[in-house]
Amino acid sequence: MEFQYEYAGKSYPVWIKKDGDGYKVEVEDAAFAVTSKEVKPGHFILKINGNPVKLSMVSEGSQRHIFFDGEVFKFTRAEGRKKKTGSYDALSPEITSPISGKIVKVDVEEGMMVEGGQTLLTIEAMKMEYQIKAPYAGEVEGCGFKMGDQVETGMVLVKMKKTEGE
């Protein structure tokens, strides 16, 4: 499966599949064999190519907070909602808001074709900006908000129709 994460304006696609007792993970062109052990809720020791690494994490909606090596990385998963089993086929056409905040920029309009990962709109919350990106390539069927609108977590921001054959 592929997951996509957004941090500091950059996109990070990660490929992962189960492999025996662990996982095979690919980030950019590097491949890793990984096992994971939860030492207590939210705290893990991963073995990445045999090297132990300690991390702690919480996630809420599409937001991820991960503590690693003395720093806390706050980033988002590109999809606005939980995915069902399997692949992108099951992805919802509704892009929901991961946070409560104010819409400061709308980049799309009805009928527009967008690429996967393209920014749809930007939300500001507690003086931080969050970009909402298209989880897949497709056509924008509608966006019910405009600049300055207040949105709550879970509200449908954009409806999309996925391009077939992806």
Added chain:
Amino acid sequence: MRIERVLVANRGEIAVRIIKACQEMGIQTAAIYSDVDEDSLHVQVADEAHSLGDPTPSESYLNIPKIIGIAKDCDADAVHPGYGFLSENAEFASACSKAGLKFIGPSSEVIRSMGDKIQAKKTMKSAGVPVIPGFTGEESETIEEACKRVGFPVLIKAAAGGGGKGMKIVANHDELNGAIESARREAQSSFGNDELLMEKYLEKPRHIEFQILADEHGKTIHLFERECSIQRRHQKVIEETPSVALDDELRKRMGLAAVKAAETIGYTNAGTVEFMLDKDGNFYFLEMNTRLQVEHAITEMTTGVDIVKWQLKIAAGENLSLDQSSIHRHGHAIECRIYAEDPEKGFIPSTGKLTTVDVPNGVNIRHDTGVKEGLEITPYYDPMLAKLIVHAENRQEAIRKMHWSLSNYITLGVTTNVPFLRAIIENEHFKDGDVDTHFIDTYFKDWTMSTELPVEVLIAAAIDDIGKTSVGERAEASMKGHDVHSPWKSAGPWRIDH
């Protein structure tokens, strides 16, 4: 008098610290809390807790009649104000006395005399304690003559000032007239008053303070210095003791001056005399904090003296049994203030739910906190969450211990300054002790965290997400009411490494 029940008129880590000291001494404690603090640690550790209602500071922790009323109702005989809030409020100290409550701190007269910063400097100057030389408008000389007397560089500022308006640093005599004219214009247009003040401009000043203990029978001692030069927006961030800037001779002179300052005003209880120290080793009285300081813990670590217990004993009328000659320091202590704020965004306070708190433990590591996992951080009060204090045999070891402690200090859910603190601790100038009050502005003006996500973090996120996906809706149904901070708790089939 005997103190049997103390009302702690504060919140957060300092309320917890005071409550613990009282309990060790067999003194009952009563906490107060506003609506948003109902689940706070200080409420839980106190023997009893009383509601203040409305969380607005003026309606809660700053509401004198409300607090005095609670203290009377719960039969307290003394009130500890902590720091901040009402701790340096002379009205509060006097209201306590009038209500028959012992205020744990100096008298309201002393608080008032040090609260007026200009008056405080005059008092200290006449007592022979050095103050920053300058021009206050009372001298029988012109600003120009005063500049010659104190020597350049000087700082010209508006008498009615504030916010940097009308403030000029003047490096030499040639720049003086132009600067005075321009400062007068700015002062006139900003404040409608073109009166100017001048003081000697200190280059690379350090903030050095001395801890004072004074009983009510005329005995005053100091517990040595703390260096608090690492500041952002004039608020301290990292403190340490001893200061690398002091040798024994200077330390002795400053200690004597601090004791003299306290004695001059008839100071009682714990207090702190703050000095500015210039790069040539000249020190000047800045102000006196007539209360317990946030950073008192580093003094406790190095001297072994429990300052809060002494505050209680002194308030109960006990003699200060410690002699100056019996106060010795061991090793080096550093404190880092853990703030809920975003150093990448101009230190704006952050709020939210502290979903994860996992704090390092170890030899000579002290963690004074007012928060715990699951607590909501609200925007009502100061963003300081906790203090991390380490003690080691020398400065280098203390820096290493602090570095390790910060690297293992896990808080999730609310943005904190922990990575920023670690970056300071790692800074070569800090390691060399080459610090002054402009340190953060000089070296950390546009500091940011890593702008790249480490591959380890990406892998962890992907494992989390594949786990959630494979658990699917079956797990989702059983996850109702599930705590957001532990998605892995119900992670299911992928947790095959167990």
